[in-house]
Amino acid sequence: MPRGGKKGHKGRGKQFSNPEEIDRQMRLQREMEESGGAEKESSSESEEESSSDEESESKKRSGVEGLIEIENPNRVSQKSKKVTEVDVSAPRELSRREREEIEKQKSKERYMKLHLEGKTEQARADLARLAIIKKQREEAAKKREELRKVFRSVFIVR
Numbered sequence: 001m002p003r004g005g006k007k008g009h010k011g012r013g014k015q016f017s018n019p020e021e022i023d024r025q026m027r028l029q030r031e032m033e034e035s036g037g038a039e040k041e042s043s044s045e046s047e048e049e050s051s052s053d054e055e056s057e058s059k060k061r062s063g064v065e066g067l068i069e070i071e072n073p074n075r076v077s078q079k080s081k082k083v084t085e086v087d088v089s090a091p092r093e094l095s096r097r098e099r100e101e102i103e104k105q106k107s108k109e110r111y112m113k114l115h116l117e118g119k120t121e122q123a124r125a126d127l128a129r130l131a132i133i134k135k136q137r138e139e140a141a142k143k144r145e146e147l148r149k150v151f152r153s154v155f156i157v158r
Helices: 021-036 038-040 045-059 097-115 121-157
Strands: none
Touching: 038 097
């Protein structure tokens, strides 16, 4: 339900491009196509400035950027690198997650090595538990042997 002074979005005015601006852009595009790469090599700085002006005009800026020149120091522009500039042989820096993962794996391997040698507290506790279990099993085996001897003597005597 619409409120008192507000209107919907459908009645907004349309913006049309200026025909003179369209003609100018078409002329510049034709000149660029005709001139090719030969003039670019012999071009002066004035042509570079004019081409950068054309690029900045052709970019559509939204909001306040179109009115005011804004430079944000925190904004990182994406710069594409050429294949020739990329150095494949240089060591790649690892991300934080990758470094943490490698550290985690190394510490796990170190722990397992110490554990197998019996130098960790958990390994000592495991070995102590195993020793107790071995003693219990030996005692149980002795009792079984004694019971067998007793049963054999009882059944053989009769």
